[in-house]
Amino acid sequence: MAVPASMTTLNMSGKFTLNKALSHPPEEILELQGVQMLQRKAMGAASAMFTVTMTHSKNDSGEETLTLAQSLPGFDLGEPEVKVFNWQEQTRDTKLIGTIVTKAKRVKLDEVENAYLKEEWSADTVENGVILIHAVPKEGEWSVYQTWGIADINGEKRHVRRFAFTGPKRSVEHRFVYDYLGEN
Template sequence: MAVPASMTTFNLSGKFSINKTLSHPAEEILELQGVALLKRKAMGAATLTVTMKHNKNDSGEECLSLEQTIAGLDLGEPEVKVLNWVEQTRDTKLIGTVVTKAKRVKVDEVENAYLKEEWSADTLENGCILVHVAPAGTESWSAEQTWGIGEVNGERRHVRRIAFAGPNKKLEHRFVYDYLGEN
C-alpha cells in the first residue's frame, strides 16, 4: 500500500511491511554478512515489519527509532539512528556488532548512482536519509543505503536502496515497503 500524500522524509513515522514482490530478496546480502542458512531461509519465508518513529531527541537532533519484527525470530532491541553522521556501535542478534552512521543529504550529493534512482519529487527536494553500516572491527562488508519516498509503479512508497560491498562481490538491492498505517 502506498504511503499517504502527506508523508515525506521529514516524517517517516509509521508501520511498514516489506513487499516481497517489489523488493529484491535479501538472502544473498545476509549470506555475505555471515548469517546462517536456517536463519536466512526463515527470514525469506517470513514478513519483516518495521515500526518507525521520526522525531527529534533532547538535543534537537533528527532521529529515526526503528523496531523490526519477524514472527518467530528475535531481532533484538529497537534501534535509534541519530541523523548527525556520528558513528554508533550497536549489537545485533542477526549480524553481530555493527557500526552505523546516518544523515540527511540531498540526493545529488550521494556518490553511488544506483542510490539516487526512482525518488519522489519531494524526496529530491527535501533530501533522503543516507545510512552507512559495517561490522565493527573488520572490513569484511559494508552497506551504503538511501531511505526515502520512492516512485514505484506509479505509487509513493517507503523505499530503501542499498549498495552492498562484500567479500569479492558488490550488490545493488531495493527494498520496498507497504504502508500499514500510523504507529
C-alpha cells in the same frame, strides 16, 4: 499499500512490511553479511510477517532521529534501533550479524556518490533529501551504503530503501520496497 500522500522524508513515522514482489530478495544480502543458511531460509519464509515501526522525531539535543522497532515472529531481533542524523558513528549489537557500526544523515542527492542510490526518488524526496546510512561490521568484512526515502513505484508513493553493498565475495545493489500498514 502506498504511504499517505502527505508522507515525506521529513516524517516517515509509520508501520511497514517488506513487499517481496517489488523488492530484491533480502536473502542475498543476508548471505553476504554472513547469516547462516538456515536462518536466511527461515527469515525468507517468514518475511511476509516482518514489520518495522518507524518513529521520526528529534532527540533532547534537537537532532533528527528515526527509531526502528522491528518484529518477526519466531525471531528475537533485539531492542529498537535509534538512528541519529548527525553522521557520528553509533555501535549496535545485533542478534543476526553481530556488532555493527553505523552513521546516518539527511543529504541532497548530489552528495550521494553511488548512482544507483540516487535513482527513482519522488520530487519531495529530491527536495527534502534522502536519509543516507553507512554500516560496517565491527570486523570490517563488508560495507553498505543505503539511501532511504519515498519513491514513486508503479504510480504509488512507497517507502524505499536502496542498498549498495560491498563485500569480500562480491558487490550488489538492491532495492527494498515497503507496504505501509498504518500509523504507529
